[in-house]
Amino acid sequence: MCAHQPHCPPSGAPDHDAAHVVAAHPGQGWSLLCNGVVVFEDTGEILPDGRVVQPHRPACSALATVA
Numbered sequence: 001m002c003a004h005q006p007h008c009p010p011s012g013a014p015d016h017d018a019a020h021v022v023a024a025h026p027g028q029g030w031s032l033l034c035n036g037v038v039v040f041e042d043t044g045e046i047l048p049d050g051r052v053v054q055p056h057r058p059a060c061s062a063l064a065t066v067a
Helices: none
Strands: 021-025 030-033 038-040
Touching: none
Parallel strands: none
Antiparallel strands: 021 030, 030 038
């Protein structure tokens, strides 16, 4: 699906969400990547084979800094 150089990572690669956005729908909360992955604003994903990747945002406690 990816026609640019260098090619984006395939949907099965660990870094598959680094692919280029080919269709963005921010009002609906999702984007289609050139490798066929649909990513959602809550960090969930649907892979081209139909598998679902649950949202994987870091926990708020992981973001807190200790002063």
